[in-house]
Amino acid sequence: MELLAGEAAARGMAVRAAEELGPLTGPAHWYGGPLAGARLAGRLGFALLEPVDDWLAELPEEFTGRDIRSATVADARALDEPTFVKPPRDKTFPAGVYADGSRLPAGLDPATPVLLSEVVTFEAEYRLFLLDGRIATAGRYAVFGRLDPRPLRTDERDRAARATLAEITGFVDRLIAAAGHTLPSAVVLDVGRLLDPYRAGHRWAVVEANMAWFSHAYAADPARVLDVVLRAAGPRERVRPGDLAFVRH
Known part of the structure; x- marks a missing residue:
């Protein structure tokens, strides 16, 4: 939260805690919990985008692996x-x-x-901030279920990290082509390397989708995270037609 607040302030945006809100002079955005966000959305005029509850359950097994x-x-x-x-x-x-x-x-x-x-094992899990179906920024957040953040960037010098990002990008491109219309334009997607006891190596699978405005950035680029959050929780009148079905009520 501090990283995003610093980035927002650097862009000239006023940053306020929910309990310190006073009169606002411009459009409002939100980063925080769903209960406070829902309480303030009507008063401050922002809309909260989020995936539908059964999105993960409706995905083909090709993308969930379970x-x-x-x-x-x-x-x-x-x-x-x-x-x-x-x-x-x-x-x-x-x-x-x-x-x-x-x-x-x-x-x-x-x-x-x-x-x-069903119970499965993810060797490593990565948080992706998506904007218009493309990865805005990404980072690893866990290894075998234990928190272990690490950046994942397009300019990564580590050959293995570049290969991992290329694999993730290919997986996400296939997912978006098949089911991109079922997600808001600004969203967090967690994916992981799923260990398969019946075949050598690993396969990529979706862990879950989350609200960008209520997701930890971990090791992702705060500037790009903020870009996604501003779309995911911004003025109601700026919500795109394709996102109206994902507005939290």
Whole structure:
């Protein structure tokens, strides 16, 4: 947040914390949590773009590398085998592998939407900030599930890193060609190298899609991250027609 605030200030934008907001003299943008964002959107006139809840579950297995389905907390409670369970958008409970449905946190509304996925292993995971279907900036954020940020740039001198970025770009290009119309024009896409026990090497797969205005930049370029955030959470009157279906209500 500090990196993005610094970049915004360098562009001449006024940066304010939500609890310190006073009268505004220009268009407003948002970077922060969904509850505060939803509360302030009407007052400040910005629109929040986000993927639809079942986007990941509707993707072909070619892009997910695993079986994923949309469900509810009630469905998850009935699980009798280890399953990866996550809320599709808000962080209402910790995403992770639950041994069975009884291990889910208590007190959850049974009707709360969730995504259920078979358990897989990602060797490495990368965060991509997409603008108009192209990678604006990217960085690694985890290795075997452990936080391990590293930049990933087009001018990268490391040959292996350049090869990784080329592979990711090719994968994203195929995904956008097949399902790009199902994502907002400014969005975060997490992808990973999925270890396959039945074949040598690895394959690329989508981890999830997220709201750019509520996503950690990790090692991505803050200037390019801000470009994506400004589109993803900017003045309602500037929302493009193709993005209207992705405005958070």
